[in-house]
Amino acid sequence: MTAALDDSVLDSLVEAAKAAREFARAPYSGFKVGSALLAEDGRVFGGCNVESATYGLTVCGERTAVFKAVSEGARKFTAVAVVTGADLPTPPCGACRQVLWDQCRDIVVVMSTLNGKRKVMMLSQLYPEAFEFEGPE
Ligand code: THU
Numbered sequence: 607m608t609a610a611l612d613d614s615v616l617d618s619l620v621e622a623a624k625a626a627r628e629f630a631r632a633p634y635s636g637f638k639v640g641s642a643l644l645a646e647d648g649r650v651f652g653g654c655n656v657e658s659a660t661y662g663l664t665v666c667g668e669r670t671a672v673f674k675a676v677s678e679g680a681r682k683f684t685a686v687a688v689v690t691g692a693d694l695p696t697p698p699c700g701a702c703r704q705v706l707w708d709q710c711r712d713i714v715v716v717m718s719t720l721n722g723k724r725k726v727m728m729l730s731q732l733y734p735e736a737f738e739f740e741g742p743e
Pocket residue numbers: 632635637638639654655656657664665666667668697698699702
């Protein structure tokens with residue numbers, strides 16, 4: 607089931623992800639990714655992929671957005687947008703799905719191409735039976 611979220615909310619989140627994508631640093635793959643995470647308090651956190659010369663240190667756009675949000679004190683989230691220049695909407699990678707689940711739980715994920723092809727799913731559909739671990743904190 608997809609949580610009811612106004613189309614205009616999703617539209618503006620996709621626009622924010624598109625804007626964040628402009629800052630992507632993807633000199634090795636050439637694949638720019640933009641993301642935008644909507645917090646329950648209305649704040650929107652943009653993120654882009656930032657690649658490293660030692661490829662494995664690359665951080666995806668979605669995780670950049672999550673870490674920015676959490677480090678600014680946001681704790682509850684509604685939706686995340688992912689925008690790429692691919693022909694079809696790009697779903698978050700496995701690592702990002704776990705980190706999104708860790709911090710956001712079951713949010714709406716809107717995936718969009720630059721020319722507006724869009725797919726909307728709940729994170730639980732993309733990442734069923736997620737690993738959860740409640741630490742002592
Ligand atoms: N990438 C993302 O930013 N998000 C994903 O969910 C998948 C992949 C980035 C990592 C790398 O910079 C480029 O896309 C190619 O893998």
